[in-house]
Amino acid sequence: MAVTDESPVRGSFWSDDVRVILRPGRTYAELAGHPGRGSFLLRPVSFALLIGLAIAISSSGRPTLRLVLGSAVAWSFVPALHAVSVALVTLTLARGRLRPGRSVDLYFMGLLPWSMWLLGIAALASSTPPAREAAVWSTMLFTAPAPFIWGRIVTFAFFRRALGLSRGRSLAAVALNLGIVWGAILAFFLLSGQLWPRIVGRG
Amino acid sequence: MISARAAVSIALAGAGLLAGTASDVMPDRRPPRRGGYLVLQADLHVHSFLGDGVLWPWDLAIEARRRGLDVIAITNHNQIVAARIGRFFANRMAAPLVLVGEEITAPDYHLIALDIREAVSGERPVERAIADVHSQRGVAIAAHPTRRFRPAYGAAALRELDGAEVAHPLTYSRGPDELREFFARLRLVRGRAAAVGSSDYHAFASLGACRTYVFASEKSEAAVVEALRQGRTVAFDVEGVAHGDPELIALLRTPVGIPGDPPAIRWLAIAGRISALLGAAGLLLLRRARGRTSLRASRRA
Numbered sequence: 001m002a003v004t005d006e007s008p009v010r011g012s013f014w015s016d017d018v019r020v021i022l023r024p025g026r027t028y029a030e031l032a033g034h035p036g037r038g039s040f041l042l043r044p045v046s047f048a049l050l051i052g053l054a055i056a057i058s059s060s061g062r063p064t065l066r067l068v069l070g071s072a073v074a075w076s077f078v079p080a081l082h083a084v085s086v087a088l089v090t091l092t093l094a095r096g097r098l099r100p101g102r103s104v105d106l107y108f109m110g111l112l113p114w115s116m117w118l119l120g121i122a123a124l125a126s127s128t129p130p131a132r133e134a135a136v137w138s139t140m141l142f143t144a145p146a147p148f149i150w151g152r153i154v155t156f157a158f159f160r161r162a163l164g165l166s167r168g169r170s171l172a173a174v175a176l177n178l179g180i181v182w183g184a185i186l187a188f189f190l191l192s193g194q195l196w197p198r199i200v201g202r203g
Numbered sequence: 204m205i206s207a208r209a210a211v212s213i214a215l216a217g218a219g220l221l222a223g224t225a226s227d228v229m230p231d232r233r234p235p236r237r238g239g240y241l242v243l244q245a246d247l248h249v250h251s252f253l254g255d256g257v258l259w260p261w262d263l264a265i266e267a268r269r270r271g272l273d274v275i276a277i278t279n280h281n282q283i284v285a286a287r288i289g290r291f292f293a294n295r296m297a298a299p300l301v302l303v304g305e306e307i308t309a310p311d312y313h314l315i316a317l318d319i320r321e322a323v324s325g326e327r328p329v330e331r332a333i334a335d336v337h338s339q340r341g342v343a344i345a346a347h348p349t350r351r352f353r354p355a356y357g358a359a360a361l362r363e364l365d366g367a368e369v370a371h372p373l374t375y376s377r378g379p380d381e382l383r384e385f386f387a388r389l390r391l392v393r394g395r396a397a398a399v400g401s402s403d404y405h406a407f408a409s410l411g412a413c414r415t416y417v418f419a420s421e422k423s424e425a426a427v428v429e430a431l432r433q434g435r436t437v438a439f440d441v442e443g444v445a446h447g448d449p450e451l452i453a454l455l456r457t458p459v460g461i462p463g464d465p466p467a468i469r470w471l472a473i474a475g476r477i478s479a480l481l482g483a484a485g486l487l488l489l490r491r492a493r494g495r496t497s498l499r500a501s502r503r504a
Binding site: 065126128 | 222223255259266269375406408412472473476480483484489490
């Protein structure tokens with residue numbers, strides 16, 4: 001839900017985020033040469049608000065400020081982990097190529113598949129009665145690989161073309177990014193005793 | 204300068220939030236009194252954030268009120284931190300009672316512990332876990348005791364259990380037979396036992412979809428726990444069959460209605476969510492800035 005874009009391409013109907021996920025290599029190369037504007041926090045905060053919106057609509061059937069903001073704060077660790085992982089890669093593997101803030105801003109454009117997936121699930125869940133909720137869980141399970149794989153492709157292009165890393169280093173950066181974000185989330189659920197029941201049985 | 208498309212998207216998202224917030228009204232209801240008891244509606248198996256649920260504990264309490272619940276138990280897996288937080292806030296808000304609970308989770312059983320002070324370990328047989336719950340003066344309820352979990356519950360465990368879930372969302376797809384059979388076996392061994400309906404809420408809109416009607420002397424945690432211990436509950440399974448003490452079922456006759464939004468509020472909520480979703484999608488997908496700089500100019504900058 002970020003409200004800025006800075007594409008130097010004239011006349012495009014779609015946002016830079018759409019262009020990034022459709023032509024990641026070319027668009028990232030083009031945007032990396034542009035200084036950018038606005039705060040680098042805008043897209044991470046927007047992503048947190050989008051998570052809050054999806055949770056509010058799917059839980060309550062209405063986007064109340066209380067639920068949107070509360071859930072955005074609760075789940076803000078997700079965009080925070082993404083931002084930290086990208087800043088780390090920028091500072092360690094791609095020193096000097098881009099400012100970490102700019103790097104974070106460009107990276108978050110590539111989360112559009114997840115954003116649209118979240119909105120789709122929220123729309124589906126809010127119109128599904130509790131008796132058929134299993135269908136929503138199944139839909140989540142079977143459709144999640146699409147934004148996951150698409151996101152990995154876009155992230156690879158980000159490291160390769162925006163940060164100018166070699167193919168090998170880009171793959172290493174993707175693995176590091178994946179490890180930090182999903183590793184931390186898995187560790188949280190394992191340490192808080194919440195994931196084990198999912199492994200051993202219905203809970 | 205933002206584009207007209209962005210302005211429309213922002214307006215849609217803002218209008219959606221306003222409509223959604225305006226539709227955030229709570230039903231005004233008082234629990235009915237039947238046979239000298241208050242009939243409280245309870246969801247005794249709910250997960251919150253800081254566990255594997257999506258909502259903060261206080262938001263759960265508020266959503267429970269919207270769904271006409273008088274009592275919820277926050278029962279995260281193997282911990283009671285979120286439940287304590289929920290109880291703290293609920294005591295300070297016009298929210299339902301929040302019982303501190305835990306879903307004691309072991310490979311061969313899941314057990315709901317209610318009104319406990321310390322988390323109970325699942326690394327021991329179910330009889331020991333039940334004894335630990337009782338040593339804290341808590342209540343132990345078998346969680347979704349499907350055939351898979353049945354071998355863990357021997358006669359000794361059944362004698363000590365306070366109740367069992369007989370209505371649970373998994374029966375929407377699997378049918379009610381497995382939970383019915385377990386509850387029948389429990390009553391055979393124990394006599395009176397609490398029939399419990401729970402949503403096992405994690406996300407989406409199922410909070411309170413399955414619920415327990417608790418016949419309590421008053422609206423307090425102690426009275427609810429006492430009613431559960433005495434088996435003074437009724438639950439309706441997915442086929443609408445009532446379980447529990449026949450006298451209480453006769454008192455209740457039909458499920459006390461679950462309140463829905465008045466039509467105007469319902470449509471406001473629907474309009475709010477459609478508007479907010481469209482606005483968010485517009486902001487993500489459509490060009491947001493109006494003035495374009497050329498590639499060369501931007502590089503110079």
